[in-house]
Amino acid sequence: MKTTAFFILFTCFFVNFQASSQDQFTNSGNLKLHPGSSISFYGNFANNGSLADNGQSLTFNGSSLQVISGTSDAAFNNLAINNTAGVRINCTVSVNNMLVLTKGPLVLNSNMLYIINNSASAVSRTTGYIVSEQADNSGRVKWNIGNIIDIYTIPFGNLSGNYIPVIFNHTAGNIGNVTASTYSTATNNTPYPLTPVAVTNVDDLSGNDNSANIIDRFWQIDKDGIDGTADITFTASESETGTLTDLLAQRWNSSTSEWDAPLPGQTSGDFSVTVPGVTTFSPWLVSGLNSTLAVELFDFNVLRDGNYAALNWSTLSETDNYGFNIEKSTDLISWNFCAFVSGSGNSQTQKMYTYNDDLAGNISQHDEEVYYRLRQIDFDNAFSYSEIKSITLNNNDMNDVICFVYPNPADSYINIMTSKPGLACNVKIYNQLGSLKGEYNMVNKTQLDVTGLSSGLYQIVISAVGSDKKFNYSIIKM
Numbered sequence: 516m517k518t519t520a521f522f523i524l525f526t527c528f529f530v531n532f533q534a535s536s537q538d539q540f541t542n543s544g545n546l547k548l549h550p551g552s553s554i555s556f557y558g559n560f561a562n563n564g565s566l567a568d569n570g571q572s573l574t575f576n577g578s579s580l581q582v583i584s585g586t587s588d589a590a591f592n593n594l595a596i597n598n599t600a601g602v603r604i605n606c607t608v609s610v611n612n613m614l615v616l617t618k619g620p621l622v623l624n625s626n627m628l629y630i631i632n633n634s635a636s637a638v639s640r641t642t643g644y645i646v647s648e649q650a651d652n653s654g655r656v657k658w659n660i661g662n663i664i665d666i667y668t669i670p671f672g673n674l675s676g677n678y679i680p681v682i683f684n685h686t687a688g689n690i691g692n693v694t695a696s697t698y699s700t701a702t703n704n705t706p707y708p709l710t711p712v713a714v715t716n717v718d719d720l721s722g723n724d725n726s727a728n729i730i731d732r733f734w735q736i737d738k739d740g741i742d743g744t745a746d747i748t749f750t751a752s753e754s755e756t757g758t759l760t761d762l763l764a765q766r767w768n769s770s771t772s773e774w775d776a777p778l779p780g781q782t783s784g785d786f787s788v789t790v791p792g793v794t795t796f797s798p799w800l801v802s803g804l805n806s807t808l809a810v811e812l813f814d815f816n817v818l819r820d821g822n823y824a825a826l827n828w829s830t831l832s833e834t835d836n837y838g839f840n841i842e843k844s845t846d847l848i849s850w851n852f853c854a855f856v857s858g859s860g861n862s863q864t865q866k867m868y869t870y871n872d873d874l875a876g877n878i879s880q881h882d883e884e885v886y887y888r889l890r891q892i893d894f895d896n897a898f899s900y901s902e903i904k905s906i907t908l909n910n911n912d913m914n915d916v917i918c919f920v921y922p923n924p925a926d927s928y929i930n931i932m933t934s935k936p937g938l939a940c941n942v943k944i945y946n947q948l949g950s951l952k953g954e955y956n957m958v959n960k961t962q963l964d965v966t967g968l969s970s971g972l973y974q975i976v977i978s979a980v981g982s983d984k985k986f987n988y989s990i991i992k993m
Contacts (some may be wrong), residue, residue, distance in 0.1 A: 616643025623654030630658040635665040644672030652696040662689040682748035691740025734799040750787040759803030762788040767798040817904040824872040840890040924991035932960040939980040
């Protein structure tokens with residue numbers, strides 16, 4: 516390629532015009548492309564002036580790496596990448612109408628790529644792809660989706676040319692701009708993300724490093740809309756996935772500095788996983804079923820129900836699960852066996868378990884606090900403990916009252932229970948628009964039929980009668 520550069524120092528209008536540039540094209544004045552005009556660049560493009568692109572197409576057609584740079588942002592109407600060697604951007608780039616990735620990588624190189632058109636067809640590809648691959652998540656795609664309900668594909672690829680798209684199925688709400696980035700890691704999953712949210716570990720529930728069971732890649736997904744729900748598909752390359760199977764995605768919770776339990780109902784492929792009903796975004800990772808980070812024990816709660824302790828727990832998946840020993844303590848030192856509950860052996864669907872423990876002995880001994888834990892036992896006698904849960908027997912303080920709502924997601928019914936016996940409550944269910952969809956009264960516990968509700972996200976507000984104590988829960992109706 517020649518090194519000669521053409522500098523546009525004056526106002527230049529292209530009307531119904533077709534042109535090509537074999538050399539570097541530098542705009543230092545005013546460049547305006549009118550409808551019907553088409554330009555192909557075979558060299559680099561530098562925008563140091565004003566660019567008003569209303570043209571039919573602007574295509575990068577080179578045979579070696581091309582660079583988009585300049586002191587001004589580059590705002591294109593229709594941008595096409597048709598270069599096997601790729602195009603690298605060294606400035607902020609926006610595409611108002613259509614981005615066509617015919618072949619080769621579009622390398623973001625720590626810059627933002629804006630997609631202004633909110634149509635799901637605004638980005639298309641033949642074999643081309645977008646390379647993010649920055650550990651600080653600075654190479655990002657920001658797509659103006661808004662309230663359009665559709666399936667959006669962000670066509671990421673890695674540095675080796677493997678196609679690893681993020682598929683964003685927007686199902687409800689106004690999600691605004693969706694920003695996405697991704698990068699590969701070493702086999703120990705370092706470096707961890709530092710921006711826009713810092714991740715500090717990939718530990719399992721016991722606090723042990725679990726990187727051996729995690730795909731060697733992180734994803735950062737964000738939104739700026741007022742609400743929005745989406746099904747998200749994460750894809751990795753074969754080498755990044757390794758021997759991991761039955762994949763599950765998890766979101767980093769910055770308030771707890773832990774990875775949240777996987778949302779239920781996920782669908783796994785060989786190198787991808789789809790997460791339904793996502794409403795909260797942040798860093799994400801994907802782990803295999805053999806990983807204790809991919810929490811088999813999804814939920815464990817203990818509430819007082821009169822003279823009984825009601826234990827409820829669920830698993831998302833089970834491998835060689837013989838069952839659960841329920842253990843009980845009043846001092847966190849000595850633990851006593853309560854009961855055994857059989858497991859489901861091998862399962863890849865959510866399983867629910869319950870057990871009611873008689874508190875008569877504890878009440879007669881005037882115990883103030885009772886603690887419970889689960890000892891999960893495999894068929895080969897290997898075992899692990901759950902976190903510890905407790906109930907208070909002398910509970911006259913409303914500040915100590917807790918509430919439990921399950922299952923979540925719900926299909927036909929939801930159970931609501933409080934830790935204070937005889938507590939009267941008012942229950943209201945609101946949809947995402949704030950409309951009241953149901954109101955009920957309960958004493959301590961109730962079961963509500965939700966078969967009449969449409970699928971989606973709902974807010975449940977539980978108010979204690981005679982008190983300002985309120986509980987707020989979000990549930991997903993399947």
